[in-house]
Amino acid sequence: MNPMIYPPLRVGIMGAAKIARKNIAAIQNQVSNCKIVAIASRSLSKANALHENNVLKEWSQNVEIIAGEDAYERLIEADGVDAVYIPLPVW
Secondary structure (H helix, E strand, O other), X not given: OOOOOOOOEEEEEEOOOHHHHHHHHHHHHHOOOEEEEEEEEXXXXXXXXXXXXXXXXXXXXXXXXXXXXXXXXXXXXXXXXXXXXXXXXXX
């Protein structure tokens, strides 16, 4: 995809589960012209811990942390988010 023609896909992460850390690297390696713009979690400390993940820090700058009981709803309603990744394990 030509970044001069298409703007990057802006992705928000819904939740800060351990599976998200693992899959962020996979997203980075498989999807070109994409950047993480927000992390939503009910727990501010977990969202910050995910943001401090080295892979994420190198890949996306200016990540918005959305925390609190209504964090997921605020992520979905955010104007600067085109797609939402919901990190759930496969059982």
